[in-house]
Amino acid sequence: MPFTLATWNINSVRLREPIVLKLLQEEAPDVLCLQECKSPVDKIPTEGFAALGYTHMVANGQKGYNGVMILSRLPIVDAGRHDFANLGHARHVAARLENGVTIHNHYVPAGGDKPDREVNEKFGQKLDYLTDMRDDFHANRPERSILVGDLNIAPREDDVWDHKKLLKVVSHTPIEVEALAEVQESGNWVDVTRANIPEGKLYSWWSYRARDWDVADKGRRLDHVWATTDIAASGHSSRVVRHVRGWEKPSDHAPIFATFDL
């Protein structure tokens, strides 16, 4: 049975409940993974989602910051969460579906302004988070798994609007790109989005501050869909639903979709 999955940094699930409902109605993914919900779990609005058939949810929340959730119209048979790098943040939640696929939803720390852990603690936290992910996958190789989320790194030259200009900007520095590659290798993860869309510029985030985001198009691909090698070849039809960035009171991220025939 094929199923379609989407990942979206929502930047407040309470403020943007209307456009979450709109995405569910218009694009109808089976599973929607959200990041930056910025809400305690008990304050996440669920009734509207349930009314559209999304009656299954797992969430890891905290007040005001971070927060991730997986919303599904397919049953969730097991759930988990882990505090990577022991930051005390709600940045990961996992769900297993009846088909045995485990979905990991991550919100990797943004990392602050300066790409130097000696002067910027947040950059150190970002690297520590990635190291912990890497070691975790190395110790326990995932199978039949999908990893999605806002990984806050644009790894390829064509994942950013200007590679040279962003080499020293957090999200595209060589040290981050290398750290992300180590995470990917340690878990046998395939970048499904780029397996399906191998050529050309591709972005999922455009700054709020840039006027005329669509025309200027100074974006970055910070959001990702990965799958373990045993199921990656079943992934297809990846797409960024770019026009969502232009909706009323938008998130600064657009959702990414992929379909898996499993």
Added chain:
DNA sequence: ATGGCGAATCGCATTCGA
């Protein structure tokens, strides 16, 4: 450099995102 915005919080300004 995008960073000229936007969200959350015990705001009446500050922190955070990227």
